Amino acid sequence: MKETALYIHIPFCDHKCIYCDFYSIITYENTSSYLQSLKKEISFYAEKYNDDRKIISIYFGGGTPSFMEPEYISEIIEHVKQNFVLAENPEITLETNPGTVDKQKLENFNRAGINRISIGIQSFNEDELKFLTRIHDAQTAIKTVCDATKAGFANINIDLIFNLPGQTKQKWLNNLDEALRLPITHLSAYSLILEHGTILNKMVLDGKVKMQSDDYDAELYEITIDHLTQKGFEQYEVSNFALQGYECMHNNAYWRYKDYLSFGTSAHSFVNGKRWWNFSSVKFYNDxxxxxxxxxxxxxxxxxxxxxxxxxxxxxxxxxLDMNELEKLFGRSWLIKNQNYISRLIEQKFLTLTSTLLKFTSKGYAVCDEILAKLK
Ligand code: SF4
Incomplete structure (x- = not known):
């Protein structure tokens, strides 16, 4: 059976954070009609693709899925179970914002079937949290991680953002250390990106905020890799670090080019080499x-x-990149074309080759975009 990941988008948020360009809306008026649409869409694709597929993961992303009541999420999970064939222990993740849950609510999410929590903390520094216009403070963030543990979650990710305006290396290290004191199994560290159409972008254009340089960004990134790998978190993707056995199954499905079906506004799906995407507006999507x-x-x-x-x-x-797998899927032409460049990258310690696996070193991860642009 073909392993497939499912993504479910919950677009509702409490307010708009200044840096965010995800599709999210600040109203709860349409949550009931949205739920009906999600269920209808899940049934539609189950009928089309159910025969030869096994669902290995379900990921609730947003928006702020943790704003919804556990019953809402439970109804969706039950509907998926009724319509698709699930793997034995599918990973079921809920993106969660501190300030939207307490221990009881987390227990109810756990009971609904969620077995992995991904908490959008972004920073433990009060000034940074205010700058990012997050709805929570550092204490609430710490409490949410501890509550998740008490509620029975053994698989907890937190998201952090680095290279905020004015962020010193020490401030960023303090954020990492605070994270490492918590019972987490996974950490995603993203550099602050200036996205078009965001409030932050306007603040920068108006001269009210100054972003830091790309070189400084690269320095913070290297610090991140060194610090987290020293503490036992293995880097398994550019921005993602996990304790052994806790890599995110769902994200790995994307990165290993497995099929994924996605439901809800602005959701993207990829099946058998075909990609499609949904309307962003709840009204257009529902219609x-x-x-x-x-x-x-x-x-x-x-x-x-x-x-x-x-x-x-x-x-x-x-x-x-497993060279054998690549050859099986696409033939040898890419390997022949890039042979010399790859050998140089290995010599210069940007890549390692173990058996048939070609992999970035931490030095390589730091400049991977430049390298990937040259691999044709
Ligand atoms: S809570 Fe998340 S999705 Fe919602 S506006 Fe903030 S960053 Fe965007």
Whole structure:
């Protein structure tokens, strides 16, 4: 059976954070009609793809899924279970914001079937949290991680953002150390990106905020890799670090180029080399699902070359490129074309080759975008 990951988008948020360009809306008026659309869309794709698929993970992303009541999430999980074949122990993740849950609510999420919590903390520094316009303070963030443990979660990720304006190396190290004091199994560390259309972008254009340089960003990134790997967290993707056995199954499915089906506004799916995406607006999405059973706004079929490019890029950015697997799927031409460049990268210690696995070193991860642009 073909292993497939499921993503479910919950677009509702309490307010808009200044740096965020995800599709999210600040109203709870449409949550009931949205739930009906999600269920209809899940049934639609189950009928189409259920025969030869096994669901290995379900990921509730947003938006702020933890804003919803556990019963809401439970109803979706039950609907998935009724319509798809699930693997024995599927990973089921809920993105959670500190300040939206307490121990009781987390216990109820756990009872609903959630077995992995991903907490968007971003920083433990009060000034940084205020700057990012997060709804929580550091104490609430720490309490949420501890409550998650008490509620029975053994698999906890936290997200942190580095290279905030004015962030010193020491401040960032303090954030990492605070994280490492908590009972977490996974840490995602992202550099602050200036996205078009965000409030932060306008603040920068108006001269009210100054972003830090790319060189400084690279220094903080190297500090991150050194610090986390020294403490036993293995880097298994550019921005992701996990204790042994706690790599995110769902993200690995994306990076290993497995099929994924996604439901809800702005959700992207990828099945058998075809990619499609849904309407971003709840109204357009609801209307489309009611009419067609799905919320598709657009689609593309990837050429063999595009698939090869994506496969190589995703594999190298994560746990490595298996040359045998690559040859089986796409033939030898890519390897022949890039042979000399790859040998140089290995000599210069940007890549390692173990058996048939080509993998970035931490030095390589730091400049992986430049390297990937040259691999053709
Ligand atoms: S809570 Fe998350 S999804 Fe919502 S606005 Fe803030 S960063 Fe974006």
């Amino acid at each position: 489309a699902v009611s009419k067609n059973g799905n919320g598709i706004a657009g689609e593309e079929i990837l050429t063999k070359e595009e698939m090869l490019d994506e496969y190589v890029m995703l594999a190298l950015r994560s746990s490595g």
